[in-house]
Amino acid sequence: MRRRLINSTLAVVLVVIAVFGVSLVIVETRTISNSAQESIDSEALRLISVVESRLLEDERISSALLSQQITSKRYALIKIPGRPPLEVGKRPTGSVISSTAEGEHGEQVTVEESRSAVTREVGRTLMIIGAVALLAIVSAVLLAVRQANKLTSPLTDLAETAERLGSGDPRPRHKRYGVPELDRVADVLDASAERIARMLTAERRLAADASHQLRTPLTALSMRIEEISVTDDPDTVKEEANIALTQVERLTDVVERLLTNARDPRTGSAVVFDLDEVVKQQVEEWRPAYRSAGRAIVRSGKQGLRAVGTPGAVAQVLAALIENSLMHGGGTVALRTRVTGNQVVIEVTDEGPGVPSDLGARIFERTISGRNSTGIGLAVARDLAEADGGRLELLQQQPAVFALFLSRVALKRKEPERPVR
Structure with a gap:
């Protein structure tokens, strides 16, 4: 493309020079020739007038005069009738320009000049025109190269950006070139890069959330299957099998919720549910794990509470908090329910060292962890709480007290206003 731009610009300039240059040469040549001829004619007329005036006054006429x-x-x-002809100057050879003037009494004056003077003048003019044409060609080439660089370099950059997007690097370049059309293409590529980056981030986040949210039900299911495998009591087997089925249903609910959030994160399924059942389920589910660690998990607070939310999501939030206390806390873990205003609060606390002071304000950020863990459990838990209109907060750092706030009253949908008749 660079070569084509230079060649096309140079071709246009050469055509313009050829058309106007040839015309200018013709016009200038004729002008110089006509000017030389007019000068000779004027010289002949002036000389014949001098001769006539001296003849009338009967004065001497000589070549020197x-x-x-x-x-x-x-x-x-x-040439004067009755007198020998007079010559002034040296007669030129070759091609000449001449002019003859005659007087009233038969006098005749012929003036000649070598055409070489005209040829030299035409040559100087042609050299000037050629120099101007050469300067125009050089300027055109420089301008064509500059324009070609101005157009081809951005196109090369845009091609590299598109190739980079195709290879999985969605970083926008935010580079503009001063050409509206190319800047528009750059805007579109940057916007596409930002969309691709958001999509990749969402996919990675979904994968991380899925792995974290599925781990807890799978762990609980594994513990129930282990209980079944080590017991011979049919009643225990039946009880553990029912609990395992409950874990399978919870696992299915987690998968459906992940798929729903992947399609539309704003979609919610909040309902009014019995909070005691969810808290009791979590306590019973995690009691074997705490017993194995030599610790205890208890519940307290107000009973018979109902809250608005998704039971599966609330269970996942509580499971994340309980698991966090199991991994990072110490002593007895307590789940306490209470009421504040029109909200239900579930507090999860333990007797461990609590949250480090430098992590208190960032504990809910992704990849933030006090130990070698994924650092996404609390971030996922907060997202789940906020999806149904609740919120998850750290009320106290030492010892750690996490609180899940849920509404006690379901929000009514706003009905469209009816027109007044």
Whole structure:
């Protein structure tokens, strides 16, 4: 493309120079020739008038006297009836420009000049025109190269950006080139890069959330299957099998919720549910794990509470908090329910060292962890709480007290206003 731009620009300039240059040469050549001829004619007329005036006054006419009346490097032949012809200057050879003037009494003056003077003048003019044309060509080439660089370099950059997007690097370049059309393409590529980056981030986040949210039900299911495998009591087997089925249903609910959030994160399924059942389920589910760690998990607070939310999501939030206390806390873990205003609060606390002071304000950020863990459990838990209109907060750092706030009253949908008749 660079070569084509330079060649096309140069071709246009050459055509313009050829058309206007040839015309200018023709016009200038004719102008110089006509000017030389007019000068010769004027010289002949002036010389014949001098001759006539001296004849009328009966004055002497000589070559020396007439040489003062003629331009140097020109030749004049004066013929007067009854007198020998007079010559002024040296007669030129070769091609000449001549002019003859006659007087009223038969006098005749012929003035000649070598055409080489005209040729030299035409040559100087052609050299000037050629120099201007050469300067125009050089300027055109430089301008064409500059324009080609201005167009081809951005296109190369845009091609590299598109290739980078195709290879999985969605970083926008935010580079503009001062050409509206190319800047528009750059805007579109940057916007596409930002969309691709958001999509990749969402996919990675979904994968991380899925792995974290599925781990807890799978762990609980694994513990129930282990209980079944080590017992011979049919009643225990039946009880553990029912609990395992409950875990399978919870696992299915987690998968459906992940798929729903992947399609539309704003979609919610909040309902009014019995909070005691969810808290009791979590306590019973995690009691074996705490017993194995030599610790205890208890519940307290107000009973018979109902809250608005998704039971599966609330269970996942509580599971994340309980698991966090199991991994990072110490002593007895307590789940306490209470009421504040029109909200239900579930507090999860333990007797461990609590949250480090430098992590208190960032504990809910992704990849933030006090130990070698994924650092996404609390971030996922907060997202789940906020999806149904609740919120998850750290009320106290030492010992750690996490609180899940849920509404006690379901929000009514706003009905459209009816027109007044």
